[in-house]
Amino acid sequence: DAGVTQSPTHLIKTRGQQVTLRCSPISGHKSVSWYQQVLGQGPQFIFQYYEKEERGRGNFPDRFSARQFPNYSSELNVNALLLGDSALYLCASSLGSGSEQYFGPGTRLTVT
């Protein structure tokens, strides 16, 4: 079975630009969560979506937004990029019923 997939793998952007990251969950999973992992630290929760509705939001500025589509895939958007947004962005999927979360390989975003 295919795991969580994310695209692109790597991305280089300039300060002030906007970026969209994509995630496809494991087949049958209805929940998608986004995490930011800065080098040397643990992942930090950004958003969770379940059945296309936002169910949780972490302590991130409004420059971060996300959505979930009818096929349960998801996009994370970040506007007005800052150098500090450079990180590995991880997507995790789960059944949504208090179950295990499975992570994708991540998108490495570098802001210059």
Added chain:
Amino acid sequence: QQQVKQSPQSLIVQKGGIPIINCAYENTAFDYFPWYQQFPGKGPALLIAIRPDVSEKKEGRFTISFNKSAKQFSLHIMDSQPGDSATYFCAASKIRGFGNEKLTFGTGTRLTIIP
């Protein structure tokens, strides 16, 4: 506020030894405690998880010990192998209903198993 504290930051163990990684949490509402393994350039992979109704759980060479009164839990890796060299993260969450499963992660432990 760091709600999950993890130690040690790094650990070197000889092959066959039993590395132990410890985590402590503050929020007594947490009711789900997974451990993840992460290799460089990869996403975290779920290893094993425990809920507070049991004090120990084993899956293969991995064991979680859980102490609810002390608000602590630990990961033990039996018969460690060089292939176990990776960064390990503990995490915690409070299951608040469907689709509400925010994980709070520890800071990670870089484990090196030497032959």
